Amino acid sequence: MASHAEPLDxxxxxxxxxxxxxxxxxxxxxxxxxxxxxxxxxxVIAAIxxxxxHGYGNVHRAVHHFGHRATEAYETARNDIALFINAQSAxxxxxxxxxxxxxxxxxxxxxxxxxRAGDEVVVTEMEHHANIVPWLMLRDRHGIxxxxxxxxxxxxxxxENLAALLSxxxxxxAVTHCSNVLGAVTPVRDIVRLAHDHxxxxxxxxxxxxxxQAVDVRDLDADFYVFTGHKLYGPTGVGVLFGKGNLLxxxxxxxxxxxxxxxVSFDMVTFKDPPHRFEAGTPxxxxxxxxxxxxxxxxxIGIGRIxxxxxxxxxxATAALEDIDGVRILGSAPEKAPILSFTMDGVHPLxxxxxxxxxxxxxxxGQHCAEPLMRRxxxxxxxxxxxxxxxxxxxxxxxxxxxxRARKVLI
Amino acid sequence: MGTRTAYETHVSALDVIDDDDARLRSxxxxxxxxxxxxxxxxxxxxxxxxxGCMAKVWIVHAVEGDRHVFHGxxxxxxxxxxxxxMTESFSGLTRAELLxxxxxxxxxxxxxxxxxxxxxxxxxxxxxxxxxxxTSQPEN
Ligand SMILES: Cc1ncc(COP(=O)(O)O)c(C=O)c1O
Numbered sequence: 001m002a003s004h005a006e007p008l009d010x011x012x013x014x015x016x017x018x019x020x021x022x023x024x025x026x027x028x029x030x031x032x033x034x035x036x037x038x039x040x041x042x043x044v045i046a047a048i049x050x051x052x053x054h055g056y057g058n059v060h061r062a063v064h065h066f067g068h069r070a071t072e073a074y075e076t077a078r079n080d081i082a083l084f085i086n087a088q089s090a091x092x093x094x095x096x097x098x099x100x101x102x103x104x105x106x107x108x109x110x111x112x113x114x115x116r117a118g119d120e121v122v123v124t125e126m127e128h129h130a131n132i133v134p135w136l137m138l139r140d141r142h143g144i145x146x147x148x149x150x151x152x153x154x155x156x157x158x159x160e161n162l163a164a165l166l167s168x169x170x171x172x173x174a175v176t177h178c179s180n181v182l183g184a185v186t187p188v189r190d191i192v193r194l195a196h197d198h199x200x201x202x203x204x205x206x207x208x209x210x211x212x213q214a215v216d217v218r219d220l221d222a223d224f225y226v227f228t229g230h231k232l233y234g235p236t237g238v239g240v241l242f243g244k245g246n247l248l249x250x251x252x253x254x255x256x257x258x259x260x261x262x263x264v265s266f267d268m269v270t271f272k273d274p275p276h277r278f279e280a281g282t283p284x285x286x287x288x289x290x291x292x293x294x295x296x297x298x299x300x301i302g303i304g305r306i307x308x309x310x311x312x313x314x315x316x317a318t319a320a321l322e323d324i325d326g327v328r329i330l331g332s333a334p335e336k337a338p339i340l341s342f343t344m345d346g347v348h349p350l351x352x353x354x355x356x357x358x359x360x361x362x363x364x365x366g367q368h369c370a371e372p373l374m375r376r377x378x379x380x381x382x383x384x385x386x387x388x389x390x391x392x393x394x395x396x397x398x399x400x401x402x403x404x405r406a407r408k409v410l411i
Numbered sequence: 412m413g414t415r416t417a418y419e420t421h422v423s424a425l426d427v428i429d430d431d432d433a434r435l436r437s438x439x440x441x442x443x444x445x446x447x448x449x450x451x452x453x454x455x456x457x458x459x460x461x462x463g464c465m466a467k468v469w470i471v472h473a474v475e476g477d478r479h480v481f482h483g484x485x486x487x488x489x490x491x492x493x494x495x496x497m498t499e500s501f502s503g504l505t506r507a508e509l510l511x512x513x514x515x516x517x518x519x520x521x522x523x524x525x526x527x528x529x530x531x532x533x534x535x536x537x538x539x540x541x542x543x544x545x546t547s548q549p550e551n
Contacts, residue, residue, distance in 0.1 A: 348466055348489075349487075350487040351439070355439075
């Protein structure tokens with residue numbers, strides 16, 4: 001799927017995003033922080049508004065019209081998400097607050113039921129804190145052993161380095177599908193095959209990958225796949241945990257409360273089947289409906305077409321920044337998502353980001369919730385420019401021009 | 412005795428700059444000037460490091476009589492300039508004076524347009540000053 005007859009019409013896409021009508025310090029916005037959170041198209045905002053205006057009532061509990069409509073829309077969203085990632089069934093889709101909660105759910109529920117003290121969990125040096133801290137907590141409370149697979153300077157996980165860490169004690173491998181700092185896309189299919197050969201299950205953090213490429217959980221053969229709604233042009237407050245049906249079925253609840261039970265007395269409680277077993281309390285159903293609208297929006301444009309557009313902008317941005325004195329780009333994996341982190345010799349990333357903001361250019365500066373990776377790369381922080389469906393060449397040119405001007409102010 | 416405090420000097424120096432770009436440039440220049448002044452490596456300890464800021468900031472505290480004195484240093488120019496403004500403005504106060512300072516006093520620098528006072532770490536700095544003053548033993 002390398003080429004698409006019609007390239008993306010970015011001008012038309014930009015018309016769908018109301019944030020572009022704002023002015024930032026007297027200038028039109030140049031938003032290059034999509035990897036932190038994506039701006040929302042009108043279709044998503046309209047779906048949320050519609051849910052509140054025309055079909056709002058609590059889900060799963062009501063016999064009335066509004067409750068039915070909300071429940072139907074919520075369960076349809078679950079089904080849409082299952083189709084989007086090619087899950088076998090909507091029952092494999094659990095709604096959470098975000099990717100972080102999805103990983104915590106697996107660490108707490110699967111981790112404490114299927115793992116024993118001394119069992120090993122493998123992560124990589126390139127993980128977001130969301131895919132490190134829950135495992136550290138499981139280590140400290142439950143006695144698992146955490147092993148860390150190295151990445152090279154380009155952001156590549158060499159499968160033989162990972163293989164060297166796996167043994168019959170390995171029970172789970174938790175790996176990002178795409179680094180939020182280096183943009184490196186990891187060889188998930190190979191990692192899954194290797195882990196399965198050792199009898200381990202694999203959790204894939206797809207928070208960044210799913211924004212830029214089609215994801216097929218069955219093709220990857222991932223056991224758990226998590227992502228977060230707000231980076232995928234959907235609303236905040238909703239994330240997704242995909243889990244293979246047999247795994248979810250064997251897992252105990254994560255939190256207790258309404259929605260997730262069958263029967264409750266003071267002597268005993270029985271729980272619903274997945275996915276509802278893992279959705280205690282009123283779920284973020286309006287947000288799930290909004291997320292489904294985002295997926296429809298992206299699908300209508302074409303995921304492959306978006307990926308082509310973003311790839312060409314990444315190439316343009318890489319060349320434009322490399323051309324600037326003192327700029328060093330981090331990460332050069334052969335398969336790289338449109339996430340461009342860089343440093344400038346003699347300039348602190350925060351200073352650069354603050355000066356860029358004055359020019360209306362929004363980037364992120366800091367450690368990007370990946371302190372271990374920063375330490376591994378031997379840097380204190382970096383500036384990250386990230387590209388989305390609405391990014392155009394003028395945005396990239398504005399970034400490069402602003403970085404050049406910032407260098408004059410800061411050096 | 413009619414001499415303006417460091418706080419008022421900083422407030423009025425920033426007040427006369429009516430454009431945010433120029434205000435940012437002046438913070439950067441201040442940060443650059445202060446960076447060339449000595450700040451002993453021995454002060455850059457983990458205990459002196461202020462967490463929750465996007466750049467490293469070290470805050471050092473001393474008590475002179477009943478007055479509290481602060482020094483600050485950051486590896487980012489913007490934050491170093493802000494640390495200079497904050498440490499100079501809030502040095503030389505008694506514990507009671509320091510504890511009575513609030514966000515409103517910080518807002519008078521009018522730096523919120525560059526980023527919120529929270530993002531720039533200004534509130535975190537003030538809270539650190541207050542904590543250091545509150546927990547320090549008075550001299551003799
Ligand atoms: C790779 C990766 N994983 C996980 C997360 C966490 O996402 P959230 O904060 O929405 O849970 C992020 C986003 O910051 C990320 O980039």
